[in-house]
Amino acid sequence: MKNKFITLDCDDVVLLEKDTFKVSRLKELVQEQIYSKWERHSASYLYSVQNANTQxxxxxxxxxxxxxxxxxDEVKLNLVIDCQILKISGRGWQKGKLKIKIxxxxxxxxxxxxxxxxxxxESAKPESSLDDIRKMIQAT
Structure with a gap:
């Protein structure tokens, strides 16, 4: 994975396999799952490891x-999954990796x-020198 990442806006769209989600909704769903697995189902998991009363x-x-x-003080989880992103700013679907940090x-x-x-x-295509000229013309 490359060092540079793209910040996602709440209204951007993520395609995971066959399902699409707005970033805001995906965050909600992941948070619900983490809470559920961490708090509610921990007793049954630890029953086989230690005792049923420990979460x-x-x-x-x-x-x-x-x-x-x-x-x-803190537990960190990092998940990485292949996905495609559709930014609101619009450049079409872009393939890459989604890193979920919990x-x-x-x-x-x-x-x-x-x-x-x-x-x-793929890194975004660099702007050509003509783009600089276009920006200067538009600014005048």
């Missing part, structure tokens, strides 16, 4: 290493934070 959020609050206890905090009021970044497969 994943409790499980990730600290690590015990020998005599030391390390407090965990932050789950044990210490902040805003427990769940979600960011979407789009990394295009």
């Amino acid at each position: 994943i959020s409790e499980f990730f609050k600290q690590l015990s290493i020998s005599q030391e206890t390390i407090k965990i 932050y789950i905090s044990n210490v902040t009021k805003d427990k769940y934070r979600l960011y979407l970044e789009f990394y295009p497969d």
Whole structure:
């Protein structure tokens, strides 16, 4: 994945396989899923790992290493998926990778934070020198 990403606006459209979503709606759906899996289904998951009364959020609050206890303030998850983006500014569909960054905090009021970044497969075509001339003509 290239280092440069394109910021997505809430009204931009994302195509994942066969489903399309406005960025704002995709963020809502991902947040709902994370909350559901992190909070509601954690007890059943941990039943097989530890005991049924412990949630994943409790499980990730600290690590015990020998005599030391390390407090965990934040868990970060990064998901990457192939997609296409249709920007409101309009240049047609653009292929690339959608990176979903999820932050789950044990210490902040805003427990769940979600960011979407789009990394295009092909870099945008550089403007030609004629574009500079056109801009100067339009400005006068």
